Amino acid sequence: MVERRPLLPSTADLLKLIYNIYPLSDVEETSVRELNSYEDRNFYFKGVLREQGEERVEEFVLKITQSNDVALITDVITLINDVSTRCGSVKTPTPLKTRDGQMLYPRFTGAGGCTHCVWVVRYIPGTLLYKAKRNTSPECMFKLGQSLGHVDKALKECGCGDALKSRRLESWNLSHLLSLRPLLGDLSVGDDMLSVINKVFGWFEGEVLSCLPELESGPLHADCNDHNIICQVDAEGNVDLSHSFGIIDFSDAVTGPYIFDIGISMMYALISTNFATEHVAKLLQGFCSVFPLPKKHIGLLYYVILARCVQSWVNAQISIKNNPDNEEYISFHSGGAKKLLLEWSDVPKVIIDDIFNAVC
Numbered sequence: 001m002v003e004r005r006p007l008l009p010s011t012a013d014l015l016k017l018i019y020n021i022y023p024l025s026d027v028e029e030t031s032v033r034e035l036n037s038y039e040d041r042n043f044y045f046k047g048v049l050r051e052q053g054e055e056r057v058e059e060f061v062l063k064i065t066q067s068n069d070v071a072l073i074t075d076v077i078t079l080i081n082d083v084s085t086r087c088g089s090v091k092t093p094t095p096l097k098t099r100d101g102q103m104l105y106p107r108f109t110g111a112g113g114c115t116h117c118v119w120v121v122r123y124i125p126g127t128l129l130y131k132a133k134r135n136t137s138p139e140c141m142f143k144l145g146q147s148l149g150h151v152d153k154a155l156k157e158c159g160c161g162d163a164l165k166s167r168r169l170e171s172w173n174l175s176h177l178l179s180l181r182p183l184l185g186d187l188s189v190g191d192d193m194l195s196v197i198n199k200v201f202g203w204f205e206g207e208v209l210s211c212l213p214e215l216e217s218g219p220l221h222a223d224c225n226d227h228n229i230i231c232q233v234d235a236e237g238n239v240d241l242s243h244s245f246g247i248i249d250f251s252d253a254v255t256g257p258y259i260f261d262i263g264i265s266m267m268y269a270l271i272s273t274n275f276a277t278e279h280v281a282k283l284l285q286g287f288c289s290v291f292p293l294p295k296k297h298i299g300l301l302y303y304v305i306l307a308r309c310v311q312s313w314v315n316a317q318i319s320i321k322n323n324p325d326n327e328e329y330i331s332f333h334s335g336g337a338k339k340l341l342l343e344w345s346d347v348p349k350v351i352i353d354d355i356f357n358a359v360c
Contacts, residue, residue: 004114005039006066015027021105023049024048028046028047036227038319040063040251043062043064049096060122063120063251064117065116065117066116068106072164073104073119074103077119079161079250080095086157089244092246105119126246128227128229129230129245130272132233132239133237138279141269144286145289147286148261155221159219171315172311174304181201183314183318188317197314204303204304204307207303217256219253221247222256223264224264224268225265258293262301263308265287267305269283271339281359282359292360293360302344313338
C-alpha cells in the first residue's frame with residue numbers, strides 16, 4: 001500500500017490536537033502556518049508552555065508524519081533528542097514531550113480517516129540557507145562542513161535503536177540504491193537518462209557497495225541540504241558566519257557509512273553553487289577538519305554524489321505521482337540533480353578526485 005501525504009487539517013483541528021496532547025495554552029491562532037515539507041505536514045505555531053511550574057511563550061513546529069511506523073519514528077525522535085544534548089555550537093531540534101511524558105503521539109486520525117503520528121519540536125529561529133545571500137561562499141561552505149561534522153560526531157556517540165538500525169527506507173537509503181532499478185519502468189525516462197542511471201548503478205555496485213564493510217558507519221542525518229539548514233543573516237540578508245548553523249529535519253535518518261552523509265550534502269551544494277566543485281571542496285574540507293575520513297575513501301565521493309543525483313531524481317518522479325499537489329517543492333532539487341548527473345557522468349573521475357584530495 002502506497003503511503004500518502006497527510007491531508008491538510010484545519011487550524012481548528014490543529015489547535016484541538018495541540019491543547020489535548022501537549023502542555024501548551026494560548027496558541028496564537030494567527031501564528032499557525034504550514035511550512036514546506038516533502039511528504040509530511042509541518043506547522044509552525046507560537047504558544048505558552050507550562051513546564052516545571054513556569055509559563056513562557058515559545059515557538060514550535062508540529063509534524064504530522066506520512067509514515068505510521070511508531071517504533072521507527074520513536075527511534076528517530078530519541079536520536080534527535082540525544083543529538084540535541086551533544087552538538088555544542090550546532091543547533092538541532094529539541095522534541096517536546098506530551099502531557100503524559102511521551103515524545104510521540106501515535107494515534108492522530110486526520111482528514112480522510114487515516115491514522116498518523118504526531119510530534120512537536122522547539123522551533124529554531126533564523127533563515128533557511130537557500131533564502132540567504134552569499135550562501136555558497138567558500139567560507140560558508142567550510143563552516144557548513146564543520147557543522148555537519150559535529151552532527152555526525154554526535155550521531156556516532158549516540159548510537160541508535162533497533163528499529164532505526166534495521167530501517168531500510170530503500171528509496172532514500174544509499175545503501176539500497178539498487179532497489180530503485182525496478183521502479184524505472186513506471187517512469188518516463190529518456191534513453192540518454194536511462195543509460196546514465198544504469199551506468200551509475202554499475203559504478204555504485206562495483207566500487208562502493210563492494211567495500212561497505214570497511215567503511216565507518218553509524219546513524220546519519222542523510223538529508224543535509226539548504227532547505228534543512230538554518231542560518232542567521234545580516235542587515236543585507238547575507239549569511240552571518242559569526243552565528244552557528246542549525247541543522248533540522250532528521251526524518252530520513254538511517255544507518256550507513258559516514259562518507260554518505262558528506263557526499264549527500266555535497267551533491268546539494270553542487271546544485272546550489274551551479275556545480276562549482278572547488279567551492280564545494282571547502283565543504284568537504286570543513287567536514288574532515290572535525291570528522292576525518294580515510295584518504296583512500298575520498299575517491300568514493302564521486303560515485304556517492306552521482307548516486308544521490310539518481311536517488312533525488314527518481315524519488316521526485318515517484319513522489320510527484322503520489323502527491324501531485326506538492327510538485328513544486330518536491331521538484332526543487334531534482335532538476336538540478338538531473339543536470340548534475342548528466343554533466344558529471346562525462347567528467348573524468350580523476351579531475352574530481354584531484355580537487356577533493358587536495359583539501360583532505
